[in-house]
Amino acid sequence: MASNETRRRRYNVWGKEIEPDFVARPVTPVAGRRAGAAIRIEGLSKSFGDVPVLKGLDLEVPAGQFLAIVGKSGCGKSTLLRLLAGLDQPTSGRISFTAHDDTSRKANARIVFQEPRLLPWARVADNVAVGLGEGAGGSEGRARAEQALDAVQLAEKTGEWPARLSGGQRQRVALARALVSRPDFLALDEPLGALDALTRITMQGLVEQVWQEQGFTALFVTHDVNEAVVLADRVIVLDEGRIALDVAVPQARPRQHGATDLAEIERQLLDAIFRR
Amino acid sequence: MSLVADLPKPIRRAALPFARLHFDGRKLLPFLLPVTVVLVWQLAASAGWISNRLMPAPLDVLKAFWAKLITGELALNIGVSGARAVSGLIVGGSVGFLLGLANGVSKTSFTLTDTTLQMIRTVPNLALIPLVILWFGIGEEAKLFLTSLGVFFPIYLSTLHGVRNVDPQLIEMGRVYGMSRWALFRKVILPGALPSIFVGLRFSLGIMWLTLIVAETMAASAGIGHMANSAREFMMTDVVVLALVIYALLGKLADSIARFLERKTLQWHPAFQPQERA
Ligand SMILES: Nc1ncnc2c1ncn2[C@@H]1O[C@H](COP(=O)(O)OP(=O)(O)OP(=O)(O)O)[C@@H](O)[C@H]1O
Ligand SMILES: [Mg+2]
Numbered sequence: 001m002a003s004n005e006t007r008r009r010r011y012n013v014w015g016k017e018i019e020p021d022f023v024a025r026p027v028t029p030v031a032g033r034r035a036g037a038a039i040r041i042e043g044l045s046k047s048f049g050d051v052p053v054l055k056g057l058d059l060e061v062p063a064g065q066f067l068a069i070v071g072k073s074g075c076g077k078s079t080l081l082r083l084l085a086g087l088d089q090p091t092s093g094r095i096s097f098t099a100h101d102d103t104s105r106k107a108n109a110r111i112v113f114q115e116p117r118l119l120p121w122a123r124v125a126d127n128v129a130v131g132l133g134e135g136a137g138g139s140e141g142r143a144r145a146e147q148a149l150d151a152v153q154l155a156e157k158t159g160e161w162p163a164r165l166s167g168g169q170r171q172r173v174a175l176a177r178a179l180v181s182r183p184d185f186l187a188l189d190e191p192l193g194a195l196d197a198l199t200r201i202t203m204q205g206l207v208e209q210v211w212q213e214q215g216f217t218a219l220f221v222t223h224d225v226n227e228a229v230v231l232a233d234r235v236i237v238l239d240e241g242r243i244a245l246d247v248a249v250p251q252a253r254p255r256q257h258g259a260t261d262l263a264e265i266e267r268q269l270l271d272a273i274f275r276r
Numbered sequence: 277m278s279l280v281a282d283l284p285k286p287i288r289r290a291a292l293p294f295a296r297l298h299f300d301g302r303k304l305l306p307f308l309l310p311v312t313v314v315l316v317w318q319l320a321a322s323a324g325w326i327s328n329r330l331m332p333a334p335l336d337v338l339k340a341f342w343a344k345l346i347t348g349e350l351a352l353n354i355g356v357s358g359a360r361a362v363s364g365l366i367v368g369g370s371v372g373f374l375l376g377l378a379n380g381v382s383k384t385s386f387t388l389t390d391t392t393l394q395m396i397r398t399v400p401n402l403a404l405i406p407l408v409i410l411w412f413g414i415g416e417e418a419k420l421f422l423t424s425l426g427v428f429f430p431i432y433l434s435t436l437h438g439v440r441n442v443d444p445q446l447i448e449m450g451r452v453y454g455m456s457r458w459a460l461f462r463k464v465i466l467p468g469a470l471p472s473i474f475v476g477l478r479f480s481l482g483i484m485w486l487t488l489i490v491a492e493t494m495a496a497s498a499g500i501g502h503m504a505n506s507a508r509e510f511m512m513t514d515v516v517v518l519a520l521v522i523y524a525l526l527g528k529l530a531d532s533i534a535r536f537l538e539r540k541t542l543q544w545h546p547a548f549q550p551q552e553r554a
Contacts, residue, residue: 085452087448087451087452110453111452113445113449115445117445117446117448117449119446119463119464119467120544120545121467121468121470121542121544121545122463122467122544123544130449130450130453130455130463131453133453133454133455134454134456134459161543161544161549162544163544163545163546163549164549177453
């Protein structure tokens with residue numbers, strides 16, 4: 001058994017024992033210091049022209065929750081996420097964030113896309129510093145960028161060009177860029193969708209780990225029901241612009257891929273998606 | 277033997293018979309052909325197969341070079357031509373660059389000016405020479421106008437193309453991450469357009485020399501073109517050929533500088549990255 005010091009998980013994939021290419025470090029839980037923002041969505045609707053995509057969504061996400069959204073392609077997952085990230089305006093309804101410490105402050109929201117979207121002409125550390133916004137300059141920004149890179153275990157790639165990284169490493173840089181400003185809300189739109197199966201599994205461990213360390217509210221869009229169940233506290237199924245199912249995943253972490261109690265929830269979700 | 281032992285394995289096997297060539301000769305290989313041509317040319321001229329009136333021997337060109345060099349005439353003419361080239365590049369290049377940026381970023385600016393510019397572009401700029409002489413006479417303004425115009429279009433088109441082809445996903449990312457318009461321009465749009473701008477720059481350098489040569493040959497009181505033209509009147513073919521050689525060298529120099537700048541600024545680009553695994 002691996003000790004608690006190095007939480008090197010082994011995964012059983014297609015009957016083969018595999019080890020991740022990097023080791024998830026032990027989590028230091030910060031008791032009572034949840035940094036997440038609570039989200040409240042009321043009657044949220046969005047239409048493109050005459051076509052309604054979201055039809056009066058009501059949802060409450062407590063601070064620090066890891067919420068996964070699954071659903072068929074085109075059901076409006078990305079649309080919901082773009083509304084939450086402020087990239088689009090809703091047709092009607094409202095979204096409010098309540099930051100954990102101070103209700104008047106605007107919540108610091110960040111988004112991770114399916115593609116890394118790194119600036120090819122900026123070195124890794126400078127790409128991460130983009131996440132700090134206008135106050136990116138100076139040695140403090142540099143230090144924070146390096147800290148964020150360390151959190152995604154890419155400290156040794158600080159001065160590298162993005163073109164020289166692997167796909168999984170690029171996505172980890174994108175994650176660091178999102179985390180460097182210590183967001184209270186992180187939206188991830190199929191962030192692991194473009195990765196191969198093995199890299200996905202290690203990246204899932206990493207996402208879970210930084211979420212546990214930093215305590216932001218996470219909204220994770222995925223088309224992979226298994227991924228949703230392994231990572232999330234709660235999974236909602238979106239169908240025709242409405243919430244078709246809303247289930248809690250109470251299992252203790254870290255969770256094992258393929259555990260039987262998770263498989264039961266997975267089946268339930270798939271039934272809702274395909275309306276069986 | 278120790279030389280061979282120091283080589284990394286794959287190279288050792290492939291290059292063993294040519295070990296000497298590999299270390300001494302590889303860099304000189306591109307010059308093999310021109311040097312041979314010059315040698316054959318010199319031989320043919322010495323043997324009397326080529327008329328000296330039509331084509332001077334390389335040695336005569338070298339003599340002409342020396343004669344012009346010690347009188348200081350050569351330095352003066354190169355200086356004058358170089359200054360004309362640089363000022364044309366600066367004026368035409370900066371106007372083209374700024375208009376390209378403006379039209380790439382702003383729809384209004386594009387609709388307002390692009391059609392007009394494209395229409396002007398279809399006129400070969402050398403066809404404007406008679407008109408330009410009527411406007412400006414044969415002074416420096418005429419040459420500046422013609423070279424600037426020649427340089428303008430490649431820079432304008434490549435800048436416009438570069439700005440328009442910046443990955444929209446990166447621009448959206450910049451917006452989401454709260455970049456101001458200026459930061460978005462400086463960190464995303466300009467660096468993204470740079471590879472295309474360099475292509476335009478190198479293209480415009482060719483046009484710059486071409487326009488300048490023609491303009492100087494038509495009417496000038498100094499410059500390489502003037503030197504060649506007055507030599508023609510006295511049938512001094514060696515000086516005419518010398519002028520050609522100098523144009524070629526200046527053109528090569530300008531292109532090398534542009535390539536050097538390109539390599540320096542586009543270090544991030546996969547095409548310009550050193551292959552580390554040798
Ligand atoms: N900008 C837009 N203009 C018009 N229609 C849009 C726009 N964006 C999305 N849509 C439509 O809204 C619907 C939902 O799109 P959305 O991108 O939210 O789906 P999704 O659930 O994220 O799908 P996927 O799993 O394939 O990413 C689709 O039918 C799409 O055609
Ligand atoms: Mg989507």
